[in-house]
Amino acid sequence: IGLTDSLAGLVIVYSAGLGTWGFLVLKGFFDTIPYSLDESAMIDGATRLQIFTKITLPLSKPIIVYTALMAFMGPW
Numbered sequence: 001i002g003l004t005d006s007l008a009g010l011v012i013v014y015s016a017g018l019g020t021w022g023f024l025v026l027k028g029f030f031d032t033i034p035y036s037l038d039e040s041a042m043i044d045g046a047t048r049l050q051i052f053t054k055i056t057l058p059l060s061k062p063i064i065v066y067t068a069l070m071a072f073m074g075p076w
Contacts, residue, residue, distance in 0.1 A: 014074070021070075022067045022070070022071060025063065025066075025067055025070075026060075026063060026064075026067060029060065029063040030056075030060065033056060033059055033060070037055055037056075037059075038051050038055070038056075041054075041055055
């Protein structure tokens with residue numbers, strides 16, 4: 001199919017391998033964030049978008065940076 005020795009072939013191979021690994025790492029981290037934080041924000045009147053942007057996203061910045069660095073360092 002013409003992917004030998006091409007940039008498109010490299011992108012496909014690295015995306016497939018790192019995508020699954022990154023997904024598993026992220027899922028494991030998100031499972032550790034307590035749902036009680038979401039529940040308390042809902043009681044205070046926050047919407048789902050506000051909960052994600054103001055609580056979940058700031059708590060997940062370290063794992064997002066780690067995953068991005070590993071996704072870069074793997075192919076390099």
